[in-house]
Amino acid sequence: MVSVKELENFKDYGRVVSISNGVIEAYVTIDVGPRIIRYGYVGEQNIMNDNRSDFPPAAKPGYKEYFGEDKSWENFGGHRIWLSPESYPETYYPDCNRVSYEVLSDGAVFTPPAEKNNNVIKQLEVRMDKDDANMQLTMRVKNVSDKSKKFAIWGLTVSAKGGTLIIPMNTNDTGLLPNRIMSVWPYTDLSDDRIYFGKKYVTVKQSEVSPSPIKLGFDLNCGTVYYCLNGDIFCKSYSTSHPCGEYPDGGCSFETYTCETFTEVESLGELKTVKPNETVELTERWELIKKPCEVDFKNDGSIDNMLSKI
Numbered sequence: 427m428v429s430v431k432e433l434e435n436f437k438d439y440g441r442v443v444s445i446s447n448g449v450i451e452a453y454v455t456i457d458v459g460p461r462i463i464r465y466g467y468v469g470e471q472n473i474m475n476d477n478r479s480d481f482p483p484a485a486k487p488g489y490k491e492y493f494g495e496d497k498s499w500e501n502f503g504g505h506r507i508w509l510s511p512e513s514y515p516e517t518y519y520p521d522c523n524r525v526s527y528e529v530l531s532d533g534a535v536f537t538p539p540a541e542k543n544n545n546v547i548k549q550l551e552v553r554m555d556k557d558d559a560n561m562q563l564t565m566r567v568k569n570v571s572d573k574s575k576k577f578a579i580w581g582l583t584v585s586a587k588g589g590t591l592i593i594p595m596n597t598n599d600t601g602l603l604p605n606r607i608m609s610v611w612p613y614t615d616l617s618d619d620r621i622y623f624g625k626k627y628v629t630v631k632q633s634e635v636s637p638s639p640i641k642l643g644f645d646l647n648c649g650t651v652y653y654c655l656n657g658d659i660f661c662k663s664y665s666t667s668h669p670c671g672e673y674p675d676g677g678c679s680f681e682t683y684t685c686e687t688f689t690e691v692e693s694l695g696e697l698k699t700v701k702p703n704e705t706v707e708l709t710e711r712w713e714l715i716k717k718p719c720e721v722d723f724k725n726d727g728s729i730d731n732m733l734s735k736i
Contacts, residue, residue, distance in 0.1 A: 428532045428554045432456070438478050439463055439502070445533050445552055450559045450714055452552060456525040460536040460550050461504035462583075466658070467559070467714060473653070473660045475503040475584045475688040489515045492543060501584065503688070507548045507565045508580040510674040510694055516544055532556070545571035559714040568705040578674050579695040579708040583662065584688050585632075589655035590723045591682055591689055592733075593628045596647045596668075609643035609676040620684070624726040631723065636686040643678030645669070651680060652733070653691050654717060659736060661713040664693045671696040 428447045436442040440457030446468060453464035466472045481501035490497060492515045499518040508517055525538045533553035540547045551564040569575050596606040610616065618640060622629040630640060650663040666679045673679050674694055681692040695708035718735035722728035 428556060430529050430534055436463065437476060439476075443527055443534055443536075445554050445561075447554050447556055447558075449557065450554070450561070452554065452561060454527075454534070454536055454550070454552060455502070455504070456527060456536065458500075458522050458525075459502060459504075459506065460521075460525045460527075460538060461502050461506055462550075462552065462563070463502070463504035465505075465561075465660075465712065465714075471586070471656060471658065473585055473655060473658065473714070474505065475586045477687070478502060480687040486514065489518070492516070493520055503584045505563070505581065505583045507550060507567070508582055509546070509567065509577040510580040510697075511577070519544055533561070540570055545569070546575075561712050563710045563712065564707055565709070566705050566707040567700070569700040569702055572702055574699050574701050576697060576699045578697045579706060580674075581664075581693040581708060581710055583691040585653050585660065585691055586655060587632050587634060587687055587689070589632055589653050589660075589689060591630045591632075591684075591691065592652040592654065592723070592729060593630070593644060593646065593680065593682070594648050594650065595624075595626055595628065596645070597626075598647060607645040607677045609678050609681075611641035613638050614640050614642065622724040624724075624729075626726045627729050629723045629729070630682055630684055630689065632684050632689040634686050636684070639683060639685040641681065641683040643675050643681040645673065645677045646680035649679065649693075651682075651691060653689065654721070654723075657717050659715040659717055660691070661715060661736075662691055662693065663711045663713075664709060667696055673697060 439455045442453040445452045455461045464472050483498040483500045485498040497520040519541050528535045536550045547568045549566040554561040620631045647668050649666040653660040683690040715736045721732040
């Protein structure tokens with residue numbers, strides 16, 4: 427049975443809604459955000475980064491002119507909903523207001539106030555399986571302006587430091603044509619030892635000793651990635667429409683960003699022209715799995731062996 431209850435305070439985030447089936451638990455912030463600020467086995471490690479001090483408020487030139495003198499951007503950590511393509515300052519909405527929520531039989535729906543100037547309403551629905559380590563996230567965005575907007579829903583999961591991300595490569599046979607796309611951001615050094623390029627997998631290791639951030643994007647046909655943190659494997663999956671769908675950033679449905687304090691595990695929906703009062707959505711499936719064996723994250727065979735056991 428899934429239990430949903432409000433907790434008065436979690437760390438320095440204020441009130442949260444706890445959703446648990448006795449196997450796993452998720453906390454969603456309601457004084458800010460919303461953010462899924464905790465996801466893990468009951469009483470065990472948190473897959474999310476929940477260290478708010480890692481994300482001090484910031485506002486570059488032009489921010490206060492757009493959102494107001496008293497506004498600044500704060501990442502908060504955890505999982506959030508953004509829109510792609512990224513733009514400044516629009517993307518960095520100061521979501522510091524209280525969030526309303528509706529309790530469901532197996533979770534809850536969280537709806538923050540409409541975003542002023544951006545003219546969208548975001549909504550996060552979290553539903554949990556009754557007796558296993560799985561849950562589903564549906565991210566919705568409604569265009570409440572009087573003009574059409576073109577965007578993709580972007581689900582960013584800011585994960586705790588110390589893990590390694592496994593990204594399966596496309597395997598479709600395209601003959602003489604390429605079968606995968608990779609986007610690389612300007613500050614990324616592809617010779618960085620944190621990145622492993624194999625035939626079947628790319629892995630990215632989070633490290634506190636990071637000379638510069640890494641950001642990569644992929645047209646991930648399988649729509650499934652794995653973030654391995656100590657003894658847990660966080661599996662995130664979503665549906666894709668490659669190669670027919672139009673995706674941001676050169677055709678990417680998956681992106682990752684890592685620095686000295688976290689790794690982002692990011693899904694992207696298709697780029698859509700969204701009419702006034704129209705709503706689009708993107709669903710992710712989250713699963714927690716205990717790591718079944720030791721693994722060499724720079725060896726395709728070793729990764730294959732581990733994934734075959736889960």
